[in-house]
Amino acid sequence: MSVAVAPQLELRGVTKRFGGVAAVDGVSFEVARGDIVGVIGPNGAGKTTLLNCISGVYHLDGGDILLNGTSIAGMAPHRVARLGIGRTFQIVKPFGSMTARENVGIGALFGSEHERRGVRESFALADEVLELVGLKAKADHPVTALTIPDRKRLEVARAVATRPQLLLLDEVMAGLNNVEIDEALDMVRAVHATGVTVVLIEHVMRVIVGVCRRAVVLDSGQVLAQGEPEVVLRDERVIQAYLGERYAKRLKS
Amino acid sequence: MPNALSPEPLLTVRGLTAGFDAGPVLFGIDLDIAPSELIALVGANGAGKSTLLGVLSGLVRATSGTITLAGHDVTNARPEVLVRRGVAHVPQGRRLFGTMSVEKNLMLGAYLRRDRDVGDDLVRVLDHFPALKDKLSREAGTLSGGEQQMVAIGRGMMARPKLLMVDELSLGLAPKIVDRLIDVVQQINREGTALLLVEQDVLVALDAAHRAYVLENGRVVLSGLAAEVRDDPGVRKAYLGL
Numbered sequence: 001m002s003v004a005v006a007p008q009l010e011l012r013g014v015t016k017r018f019g020g021v022a023a024v025d026g027v028s029f030e031v032a033r034g035d036i037v038g039v040i041g042p043n044g045a046g047k048t049t050l051l052n053c054i055s056g057v058y059h060l061d062g063g064d065i066l067l068n069g070t071s072i073a074g075m076a077p078h079r080v081a082r083l084g085i086g087r088t089f090q091i092v093k094p095f096g097s098m099t100a101r102e103n104v105g106i107g108a109l110f111g112s113e114h115e116r117r118g119v120r121e122s123f124a125l126a127d128e129v130l131e132l133v134g135l136k137a138k139a140d141h142p143v144t145a146l147t148i149p150d151r152k153r154l155e156v157a158r159a160v161a162t163r164p165q166l167l168l169l170d171e172v173m174a175g176l177n178n179v180e181i182d183e184a185l186d187m188v189r190a191v192h193a194t195g196v197t198v199v200l201i202e203h204v205m206r207v208i209v210g211v212c213r214r215a216v217v218l219d220s221g222q223v224l225a226q227g228e229p230e231v232v233l234r235d236e237r238v239i240q241a242y243l244g245e246r247y248a249k250r251l252k253s
Numbered sequence: 254m255p256n257a258l259s260p261e262p263l264l265t266v267r268g269l270t271a272g273f274d275a276g277p278v279l280f281g282i283d284l285d286i287a288p289s290e291l292i293a294l295v296g297a298n299g300a301g302k303s304t305l306l307g308v309l310s311g312l313v314r315a316t317s318g319t320i321t322l323a324g325h326d327v328t329n330a331r332p333e334v335l336v337r338r339g340v341a342h343v344p345q346g347r348r349l350f351g352t353m354s355v356e357k358n359l360m361l362g363a364y365l366r367r368d369r370d371v372g373d374d375l376v377r378v379l380d381h382f383p384a385l386k387d388k389l390s391r392e393a394g395t396l397s398g399g400e401q402q403m404v405a406i407g408r409g410m411m412a413r414p415k416l417l418m419v420d421e422l423s424l425g426l427a428p429k430i431v432d433r434l435i436d437v438v439q440q441i442n443r444e445g446t447a448l449l450l451v452e453q454d455v456l457v458a459l460d461a462a463h464r465a466y467v468l469e470n471g472r473v474v475l476s477g478l479a480a481e482v483r484d485d486p487g488v489r490k491a492y493l494g495l
Contacts, residue, residue: 043399180297
């Protein structure tokens, strides 16, 4: 029965240089449909640059990126988004003068290749998404009235409303305490349960261990290790480059 | 480990209420910091932690209550007066001048100083953060997140504060960098500067601090030795998620 199915996302030797420096240097890994993959690594390792390569913000200097077996390298960000790759930004940038619902409605209006919606339909979808991410009660709040955890939820909701098949999350849990993180993890699980594959960047190991099935560690633009989180986080090279001794000890206890 | 409260507190806050146009955020806060203490301030997002730092550095007005610093009433003093009197604020998200050099960013922390020791203090900052030594002429915005946080803390130190307040030291930083920065902050504290550390990584903050305050909806709901706060069942459930 085993039919060779292309991975949903495949990175082949992805390289991006700034001046003479290779911020991302020959990165290869695959993401299977339905997976939740965590990308971790030191500050400046190239994680966000990699996300920018996948979402079309940067043109590659080498390598290829395939979505369901078809190259998307060189495509403009809006085309990548229409093909079904949604993303969030580390520094959230909602439309400040609008309500939460309106912000999410814009994501729904943008839509994807196979789904174009009118305004009414878009707002109906926005309401669904707001409920999914736990913001239903605050749908009509102006975004300026939202707390930090809620603004992060809104950032996710805007991306989810484009109905992506693959969602890229860039540090949506930074600045949350453990209990707020656990609530945000429930949101990620809820989104994942609707059939969305997730690739997320985080520095919070509670997230990586909590929801990821696989972790990819970047260091100086290259893949240092990848595999199951429990294994990767015990890797001596990962402890040396990223976790540090104190954190490694705390993880064990 | 915990210091005995010295007879002369550095900072005394009594009955502090403050907020914004939309309404009060802080309600009757009492807080004490001794000259050699490292204090953790923890609480959920929206509890009022950053607002409290804002009041202590003169950026947010107190509507009632008093703030006393080294025996002087500094309630609603202007930010530059508070900096002169020894309060330095390392804001959340670093807030560096991205297109200015690392050295200029650091020196801005000493903007109000007219003494001759500024150069010595720059040397001291670089001793604490040797990674910055060969990056002094780089634009601050080109540094990694960890290095930017070093510049932000260094800029605070350049004011030669009696009280250094650091808002969200760990935000967006790799675990190993957080470890290193916490080590430095503890070292600065041992050298005689009081520290007020606001932190979402509650475990990191409570491990580092002598005492801790827990803020909930603008009120202090718990305070005590950091180890006691860490073992408090409510804190374990509400903040540590244990």
